[in-house]
Amino acid sequence: MGLKEIGEFGFIRRIQTGCLVRPEGVVKAIGDDAAVFRPEPDRLGLITADLLVERVHFLRDRISGQELGHKSLAVNLSDIAAMGGTAREAIVSLAIPEDCPLAYLDAFYEGMKKLAGKYRVNILGGDTTGSRADLTINVTVIGSVPEAQLLLRSGARIGDIVCATGQLGDSRAGLQLLIDGVDAGEEPWTMLRRAHVRPEPHLEEGRMLAAAGGITAAIDVSDGLSSDIGHIAEESGVGVRLLAEKIPVSDALKTFCTRFDRGDPAAWALAGGEDYCLLCTISPDAADKVCAAFAEAFGRPLHRIGTIVKPGTFEVIDADGRAVPLEKTGWDHFR
Amino acid sequence: MGLKEIGEFGFIRRIQTGCLVRPEGVVKAIGDDAAVFRPEPDRLGLITADLLVERVHFLRDRISGQELGHKSLAVNLSDIAAMGGTAREAIVSLAIPEDCPLAYLDAFYEGMKKLAGKYRVNILGGDTTGSRADLTINVTVIGSVPEAQLLLRSGARIGDIVCATGQLGDSRAGLQLLIDGVDAGEEPWTMLRRAHVRPEPHLEEGRMLAAAGGITAAIDVSDGLSSDIGHIAEESGVGVRLLAEKIPVSDALKTFCTRFDRGDPAAWALAGGEDYCLLCTISPDAADKVCAAFAEAFGRPLHRIGTIVKPGTFEVIDADGRAVPLEKTGWDHFR
Numbered sequence: 001m002g003l004k005e006i007g008e009f010g011f012i013r014r015i016q017t018g019c020l021v022r023p024e025g026v027v028k029a030i031g032d033d034a035a036v037f038r039p040e041p042d043r044l045g046l047i048t049a050d051l052l053v054e055r056v057h058f059l060r061d062r063i064s065g066q067e068l069g070h071k072s073l074a075v076n077l078s079d080i081a082a083m084g085g086t087a088r089e090a091i092v093s094l095a096i097p098e099d100c101p102l103a104y105l106d107a108f109y110e111g112m113k114k115l116a117g118k119y120r121v122n123i124l125g126g127d128t129t130g131s132r133a134d135l136t137i138n139v140t141v142i143g144s145v146p147e148a149q150l151l152l153r154s155g156a157r158i159g160d161i162v163c164a165t166g167q168l169g170d171s172r173a174g175l176q177l178l179i180d181g182v183d184a185g186e187e188p189w190t191m192l193r194r195a196h197v198r199p200e201p202h203l204e205e206g207r208m209l210a211a212a213g214g215i216t217a218a219i220d221v222s223d224g225l226s227s228d229i230g231h232i233a234e235e236s237g238v239g240v241r242l243l244a245e246k247i248p249v250s251d252a253l254k255t256f257c258t259r260f261d262r263g264d265p266a267a268w269a270l271a272g273g274e275d276y277c278l279l280c281t282i283s284p285d286a287a288d289k290v291c292a293a294f295a296e297a298f299g300r301p302l303h304r305i306g307t308i309v310k311p312g313t314f315e316v317i318d319a320d321g322r323a324v325p326l327e328k329t330g331w332d333h334f335r
Numbered sequence: 336m337g338l339k340e341i342g343e344f345g346f347i348r349r350i351q352t353g354c355l356v357r358p359e360g361v362v363k364a365i366g367d368d369a370a371v372f373r374p375e376p377d378r379l380g381l382i383t384a385d386l387l388v389e390r391v392h393f394l395r396d397r398i399s400g401q402e403l404g405h406k407s408l409a410v411n412l413s414d415i416a417a418m419g420g421t422a423r424e425a426i427v428s429l430a431i432p433e434d435c436p437l438a439y440l441d442a443f444y445e446g447m448k449k450l451a452g453k454y455r456v457n458i459l460g461g462d463t464t465g466s467r468a469d470l471t472i473n474v475t476v477i478g479s480v481p482e483a484q485l486l487l488r489s490g491a492r493i494g495d496i497v498c499a500t501g502q503l504g505d506s507r508a509g510l511q512l513l514i515d516g517v518d519a520g521e522e523p524w525t526m527l528r529r530a531h532v533r534p535e536p537h538l539e540e541g542r543m544l545a546a547a548g549g550i551t552a553a554i555d556v557s558d559g560l561s562s563d564i565g566h567i568a569e570e571s572g573v574g575v576r577l578l579a580e581k582i583p584v585s586d587a588l589k590t591f592c593t594r595f596d597r598g599d600p601a602a603w604a605l606a607g608g609e610d611y612c613l614l615c616t617i618s619p620d621a622a623d624k625v626c627a628a629f630a631e632a633f634g635r636p637l638h639r640i641g642t643i644v645k646p647g648t649f650e651v652i653d654a655d656g657r658a659v660p661l662e663k664t665g666w667d668h669f670r
Contacts, residue, residue, distance in 0.1 A: 032570070036485060037382065047475075049428050093386040095391070127386045140384060140473075235366065
């Protein structure tokens, strides 16, 4: 049975089950011209969208439906995390080519609903259409945040400590394995592949940091460490100095670099992208307290990877103390 | 100069101007991980999304960039209109193929911003990526409505009067002109083509009806009159009887049907689609008052086209009084 047999409305009925995990805030979900929800009083609204296009962001034969559903939502939740927010409602649009099996779409929604359930995000509606070529997915997520806890990219000040909430570069290495067709059935490759196809949004980490106080700026790592810390630098009008040896890289990434003669793991971390952990800057007087609270809450360190410096400086200090200019080597879709 | 030269971030800077037409409700627009806005107190939130895919929804050589930008937003505003709501924020995602000229994209944003400005809708952000094949657009719109004025599809009751806020079938005829390659440079073809590529969302009509009281259900005409009134029937658990002679059709559509031997204009109106006016049902005791108020407000009639009847009846009465079963002939993307 395919989409042609069940039709657009049959498909919508098929995916409806399990979309509402927090019904108390919803007046009308899928099935009207628009979805209707109750905004939370005394909080700011957050809204973000990400478009995932076949052959640009993913290859359908290299990522399972479940993984693609997970990732399509995760990348949006990560944006809400970077604002210090809580994710609330998701709207999912799909353009589906004729050759896309219904089983793949069922798995897609299964993966998405599982992640949505974990973070209590309702899937409130969207749009479903045909496509002549590529499977294309747009997810929009609405969230909220108390005004005093809003994290922007623009508040970093000279002297602030630059921190990362997770390891960097694994996702880019996982992508390389997919491109090179390496069988990722065994560790450490499984873990790298997983970082790429099933990133975990750092929503809890973002909330904890926002509530802790002292965080002056935050961003999620989608384009790559050097590019994303560059966004903070640009929006805040400051410079950045990172320490190569402090950039957290996994043993799996180190093994990958050695085994395939891929150079320096820190370079993969800097240029990588799609890590979906958070970068933040913390005022120096709050840094120790925040790092301790983070370690206490999550059982792993908040990695201190550098310092905010005067505008004009944008560098990484290598193992020998040499200052190497940071390149904004992250991803640009049109270049 | 193309997208390759200016890059993703250059493109975002390029389109940023003029996106914020109602800055007082916005904390942070384009330029952070998510956009930040102040929800209006004591109102319900509305959210809707529409995906427009090249070669499925439009042919790039038959619609100007301005028209496509206008239409991509208009179809979403129309969904907000059908809920009785006010549109507030828009999020725009574009997947852009390499062969799409920057001038086309500039015109796209020009058309979209013009319509957004007219209805005071902020363009708050979105996503911009490459595409390997088709230009693909997703627009998500957030709106709001006072709870007591929310219009759903599900409230129609037996005896209610079925009304339409505008003429039907023009858009489908305009599409036929585009498909057939008819030069639409002169009236009446210009008007039909325009109905297809530049639909006007009935936001003011929706607000007026919602505030008037007595409206039991509403929907916008996207799939086609018979299909969309079918959605109201299904969601409300009722039947429908339409009067063929009361379905409002334009002189342009009549001329089109005569000139090209295209049969009955009412059939085009019933099966059409993409009209983006509203259908509503009004309780019989309020109908006269609402119709008079509508005519007073807009200088044109609210068209009474039928009645809500008992479940199981779904028919149109022709000019000779014969009851013809209504077919749900509207558009299904997978059939």
